[in-house]
Amino acid sequence: xxxxxxxxxxxxxxxxxxxxxxxxxxxxxxxxxxxxxxxxxxxxxxxxx
Numbered sequence: 001x002x003x004x005x006x007x008x009x010x011x012x013x014x015x016x017x018x019x020x021x022x023x024x025x026x027x028x029x030x031x032x033x034x035x036x037x038x039x040x041x042x043x044x045x046x047x048x049x
Contacts, residue, residue, distance in 0.1 A: 012040040 019033040027033050
């Protein structure tokens with residue numbers, strides 16, 4: 001099994017930035033960058049409880 005690295009906010013920001021650059025500043029619905037951001041947000045909110 002491959003080693004898994006947890007999704008961080010910094011990583012999701014890099015992914016979203018790259019996606020936006022490829023799409024003229026927009027991040028289309030349903031892209032990996034949106035899923036990455038959602039995962040990073042949920043992981044950071046769980047850590048604050």
